[in-house]
Amino acid sequence: MSKIDFDETLTSFDEVVRRPSTGSRRFGSDDPLRVPAMHDVIYPAVPFPSARIFREAGEAAIRRLVHDQHERLRDSPVGALFPADEQRFRAAVERSEDFFVEMLGGPDVFTSTRGQPALRERHFPVSITEADRLTWLDCLAQAMVESGFPASCHEELWNWVEPLSIRMINRRTTMYAVERLPFADYPRFRKGIHHD
Amino acid sequence: MSKIDFDETLTSFDEVVRRPSTGSRRFGSDDPLRVPAMHDVIYPAVPFPSARIFREAGEAAIRRLVHDQHERLRDSPVGALFPADEQRFRAAVERSEDFFVEMLGGPDVFTSTRGQPALRERHFPVSITEADRLTWLDCLAQAMVESGFPASCHEELWNWVEPLSIRMINRRTTMYAVERLPFADYPRFRKGIHHD
Numbered sequence A, B: 001m002s003k004i005d006f007d008e009t010l011t012s013f014d015e016v017v018r019r020p021s022t023g024s025r026r027f028g029s030d031d032p033l034r035v036p037a038m039h040d041v042i043y044p045a046v047p048f049p050s051a052r053i054f055r056e057a058g059e060a061a062i063r064r065l066v067h068d069q070h071e072r073l074r075d076s077p078v079g080a081l082f083p084a085d086e087q088r089f090r091a092a093v094e095r096s097e098d099f100f101v102e103m104l105g106g107p108d109v110f111t112s113t114r115g116q117p118a119l120r121e122r123h124f125p126v127s128i129t130e131a132d133r134l135t136w137l138d139c140l141a142q143a144m145v146e147s148g149f150p151a152s153c154h155e156e157l158w159n160w161v162e163p164l165s166i167r168m169i170n171r172r173t174t175m176y177a178v179e180r181l182p183f184a185d186y187p188r189f190r191k192g193i194h195h196d
Helices: A013-018 A052-057 A059-074 A086-103 A119-123 A130-146 A151-166 B013-018 B052-057 B059-074 B086-103 B119-123 B130-146 B151-166
Strands: none
Touching (some): A052 A059, A052 A151, A059 A130, B130 B151
């Protein structure tokens, strides 16, 4: 696979679908149409978190956070993506806990036994849409706020998982760019606002 | 949505997965990793066919081609993506015939009633993988060869549908770039080779 040359004409599906229609095109003429090359999602850079989160929150709070997120995921529209069998569900949650513990600065409890994260590849067997990502993120945000995860760690954690989660999307359902959810604008993190 | 700035560091998932491993990375340090922005599929330019195909093949041969392709699709691994109901299946085939007739230079029998093609958008309700595309293309290639579609039109037709079909993929199952199938290398079009 040779390196792709990006030229100035490379547009995104998002731009194409937002562009005002230029009227009907005539197909099958003797001067036929050439539709230019396009790209779809640009997966933004992912700033991994520092060890500060592990130091400030501690292992127990990280495990509780992931556990609580998964209790919410189970009852959410993406619940069917997780194992129905209780033992297999618990094993999946524990793997996810291990992943978070290590990524946030704790001991090497994930990569030493399971290898590099390669999260996009690991998720290919399951169809994950843009909406599934939003659900996953919101279950995490709920758990962050309601499980007593230190508020001092919310922004750094979110700034990692928000772009990271875009890489799990493997089933596109729209021409539009994937939605970004900046920490400062996410309703669950706004103080003094109550949500159910 | 502002225009995306492509910088020199933007790599593809394909490049990342082919790159030799640089050993294990340490996560959760005080100098944390920043994974750079990436892209996935680059959808190549699509050269639409000229009216020559309609002139040389004629409407009946174009309709027979699409009909025969769909008989093969029905018995293929993508058969379940088409309506099981006979009447709805026939209606889908007829819409596809109309599309081909107009795109290849015939009368305006598709866009006048159904609007601009917008094929990627039309296919979003159905999950289409890289393998599904290969099946669709191969059923068309079989029909081109075995239904008496004029050999003089094979290459121009293929050079349109091969890149066009990449735009129907909406379910990724691999990090690798989408396979290209150049006309000159596609076994079914090589003279003197028999396939079943």
